[in-house]
Structures are given as structure tokens and as C-alpha cells.
Amino acid sequence: MYKIAFLPGDGIGIEVGNSAMKVAKVVAEHFNVELIINEKLIGGCSYDEFGSPLTDETLQACYDADAVFLGAVGGIKWESLPHNLKPEAALLKLRKALGLYANIRPAKIYQPLIDSSTLRKEVLQDVDFIVLRELTGGIYFGEPRAYDDDKGFNTMIYKKNEVERIAKIAFTLARERNRKVVSVDKANVLEVSQFWRNIVIQVHQEFQDIELTHMYVDNAAMQIVRNPKQFDVILTSNLFGDILSDIAGMITGSLGMLPSASLGSKYALYEPVHGSAPDIAGKNLANPLASISSIAMMFNYSFQMKKASELIEAAINKTLSQGYRTKDIFNEGDKLVSTTEMTEIVIKNFLEVFHEQGLGVFTL
Ligand SMILES: NC(=O)c1ccc[n+]([C@@H]2O[C@H](COP(=O)([O-])OP(=O)(O)OC[C@H]3O[C@@H](n4cnc5c(N)ncnc54)[C@H](O)[C@@H]3O)[C@@H](O)[C@H]2O)c1
Ligand SMILES: CC(C)[C@H](C(=O)O)[C@@H](O)C(=O)O
Numbered sequence: 001m002y003k004i005a006f007l008p009g010d011g012i013g014i015e016v017g018n019s020a021m022k023v024a025k026v027v028a029e030h031f032n033v034e035l036i037i038n039e040k041l042i043g044g045c046s047y048d049e050f051g052s053p054l055t056d057e058t059l060q061a062c063y064d065a066d067a068v069f070l071g072a073v074g075g076i077k078w079e080s081l082p083h084n085l086k087p088e089a090a091l092l093k094l095r096k097a098l099g100l101y102a103n104i105r106p107a108k109i110y111q112p113l114i115d116s117s118t119l120r121k122e123v124l125q126d127v128d129f130i131v132l133r134e135l136t137g138g139i140y141f142g143e144p145r146a147y148d149d150d151k152g153f154n155t156m157i158y159k160k161n162e163v164e165r166i167a168k169i170a171f172t173l174a175r176e177r178n179r180k181v182v183s184v185d186k187a188n189v190l191e192v193s194q195f196w197r198n199i200v201i202q203v204h205q206e207f208q209d210i211e212l213t214h215m216y217v218d219n220a221a222m223q224i225v226r227n228p229k230q231f232d233v234i235l236t237s238n239l240f241g242d243i244l245s246d247i248a249g250m251i252t253g254s255l256g257m258l259p260s261a262s263l264g265s266k267y268a269l270y271e272p273v274h275g276s277a278p279d280i281a282g283k284n285l286a287n288p289l290a291s292i293s294s295i296a297m298m299f300n301y302s303f304q305m306k307k308a309s310e311l312i313e314a315a316i317n318k319t320l321s322q323g324y325r326t327k328d329i330f331n332e333g334d335k336l337v338s339t340t341e342m343t344e345i346v347i348k349n350f351l352e353v354f355h356e357q358g359l360g361v362f363t364l
């Protein structure tokens with residue numbers, strides 16, 4: 001039995017969150033696992049209901065769960081609230097409270113989408129890398145921070161143990177992959193980045209089988225678009241990782257394709273990389289695949305159900321190879337479908353790949 005804290009949030013978070021839960025239920029049922037889904041408010045909708053974007057009740061539901069799924073938070077309606085009441089503050093507080101310092105954002109090209117990107121096919125073929133973003137430190141959390149009529153400031157700060165633990169994760173992940181880590185920083189300008197680089201080099205002493213290189217963040221942004229195949233694991237700080245992972249999103253054709261896992265020593269949260277997309281919210285247009293793929297990561301990392309995770313990914317691939325596309329990845333000749341239709345087709349394909357593999361009575 002596994003407990004999921006389900007926080008759909010705002011905008012398309014609700015639509016793609018529902019898709020994710022539908023898939024999770026079907027997958028669990030077929031693997032003979034009981035899922036208990038505990039739905040709670042977070043973000044703007046929580047502010048509207050309780051005057052706070054993150055309540056103790058929601059936080060407690062996350063502490064009590066085996067895994068958290070979050071849709072997205074934010075929207076125009078809440079943009080002028082004070083910083084601590086903004087929907088986004090809830091997400092940051094949640095990440096910090098759960099100690100989710102390691103954010104894994106895989107950028108992998110789904111073969112059927114190779115012609116849908118704004119980038120050329122030859123550039124994209126075989127691209128498969130991870131942006132490993134430090135998630136509970138850096139400028140997102142540094143003090144002091146404030147603004148008034150004359151000035152605004154934030155503090156980019158990293159402590160030794162924060163860099164050490166994320167660097168260890170990077171090298172460990174690389175060991176299971178192609179054994180290459182590029183640490184991305186701005187050491188030519190920022191002291192905090194020089195410190196980051198020094199610590200990464202120190203940690204690397206214990207991982208001599210892994211190739212370590214360093215790259216400035218401006219160059220890295222360019223290299224991801226120029227030649228993404230060169231990357232295996234990109235290790236970077238909170239702010240740089242936020243920006244680089246959206247760039248990496250375009251490799252997959254759309255932000256709506258990019259999943260993520262945020263892990264700490266005790267808790268785990270899964271969410272699509274994209275936001276609440278106010279421009280398409282409530283129209284059944286959103287691409288649910290980033291969320292469904294985040295569910296695949298949940299089954300893999302939190303429930304240790306690798307087979308289930310692989311079959312979800314196989315179902316996504318099959319759906320795409322059949323030509324089904326939401327609007328964000330649609331090209332002439334494709335079959336245009338809504339969020340809910342895409343979800344139903346992925347579920348149908350999951351059932352097919354499940355039975356094709358002769359897993360009719362799969363028990364863990
Ligand atoms: N994790 C989160 O909750 C999260 C992440 C990013 C942004 N946000 C918030 O979301 C709000 C909107 O931010 P934004 O517009 O900069 O970023 P966004 O990711 O919401 O949208 C950027 C663009 O991508 C499109 N898009 C995003 N996800 C899509 C999907 N699944 N299917 C199809 N198209 C998709 C949108 O329509 C939009 O054109 C803001 O309030 C922001 O703070 C939240
Ligand atoms: C909504 C915002 C707080 C968040 C971030 O900046 O971390 C988002 O952009 C993301 O990438 O998860």
C-alpha cells in the first residue's frame with residue numbers, strides 16, 4: 001500500500017494532475033498495489049480558501065505520504081500578492097520543508113517527436129541527459145532579501161554541505177549512465193560559483209571513474225541548443241537549473257513533455273517542470289505527458305516498481321507513435337487530441353503493453 005499526497009494546485013495543474021492520478025490508479029491496480037490518494041489544496045486556490053498558499057494540513061498530508069504529486073501553482077489573479085503569500089512561495093516552502101534538495105529533470109527525446117521540435121533532427125537524435133538542479137539553497141532561499149522603492153536585493157549563498165550532497169548525487173547518477181558530469185556555474189564572475197566549483201572538485205576525488213568538466217552557465221545555455229548530445233548529467237545550482245531545464249524542455253518539443261522528481265533523504269515530490277499555463281487553463285488543451293511521465297518516475301524512485309515505470313513510458317511512446325498530439329506538439333497530419341483524450345489513450349496503451357508482456361497476473 002502506498003499513500004500519495006495529491007496537490008493539483010492551480011490552472012492546468014488541475015487538468016494534468018487528474019490525468020496523472022487516473023494513470024497512477026490503473027497502473028497500481030494492474031500491479032496489485034493499493035494506492036491511497038489524499039487530495040489537498042496548494043497555491044492560489046489554497047490562498048482563496050484559507051488565506052494561505054500552504055496550510056499545515058497540506059504540509060502534514062505530505063509528511064504522511066510515501067510520495068507527493070504536484071500539478072502546478074500560480075496565475076495572474078495572485079501576481080500582486082505580497083511575496084510570502086504568492087502561490088509560488090508555497091512550492092518553495094514545501095520543497096524546503098520536505099528537504100527536497102535534489103531535483104532531477106530528464107531531457108530525453110521521444111523518437112516519434114523528433115520532427116516536432118524547433119531544433120533539427122540531427123541535433124536531437126539520441127539526446128538523453130539529466131539536469132540535476134540543487135533545489136533548497138542558493139539565491140532562492142538566501143538571506144538577506146528585500147526590496148523597497150529604491151532598491152531590491154537577494155543573496156546567492158551556498159554552504160559546503162549543500163554543495164557536497166548534490167555533487168555526490170550527480171556523480172552517483174552518472175555512474176548509472178554515461179559517467180560524465182558537467183558542473184555549470186558562473187565562476188568567472190561570482191564568488192559563490194567559485195566556491196561551488198572548488199567543492200565539486202573536492203567531492204570528485206571520491207568519484208575518479210566519472211569524467212568531470214566545468215562550464216559557465218551562459219555557454220551551457222547555448223551548448224544545450226547547439227549540441228545537446230554532449231551532455232550526460234548537468235549539475236547546477238537552483239537558479240541556473242531553473243533556467244537550463246526550461247531550455248532543455250524545448251529539446252523534447254514542448255515544456256508539456258518534461259517530468260521531474262525532487263528527492264531528499266526522507267521525502268519525494270513529483271511534478272511536471274511546466275507551470276499553471278494561464279493562457280490555456282480550463283480548456284482541456286494541456287499536454288498531460290509531463291505529468292504522466294512524472295508518475296513513471298514516482299513508481300520507479302518511490303515505489304521501486306521499475307517495470308511499472310517502464311510500461312508507463314512505453315505507453316507514452318506508443319501513443320506518440322500512433323500520431324496523437326495535444327496542441328503544443330501538433331503538426332500537420334497528426335491527430336489532435338484534448339488532455340482527457342490523450343490520457344485515455346495512454347491508459348489504453350498501458351493496458352496493451354501490459355498484456356503484451358504477459359503480465360496479466362503481475363504481483364510484486
Ligand atoms: N512548478 C510550478 O508550479 C510552476 C512552474 C513554472 C511556472 N509556474 C507558474 O505558472 C504561472 C505561469 O507561468 P509561465 O507562463 O511563465 O510558465 P508556464 O510553464 O505555465 O507556461 C509557459 C508556456 O508553455 C505552455 N505550456 C506549459 N505547460 C504546458 C502543457 N502541459 N501543455 C501545453 N502547453 C504548456 C503555456 O501554455 C505557455 O505558453 C506563473 O504563475 C508561474 O509562477 C509554476
Ligand atoms: C514556480 C517556481 C517557484 C518554480 C521555480 O522557480 O523553481 C518553477 O519555475 C519550477 O521550475 O519549478
Ligand SMILES: [Mg+2]
Pocket residue numbers: 242243246273
Ligand atoms: Mg521553472
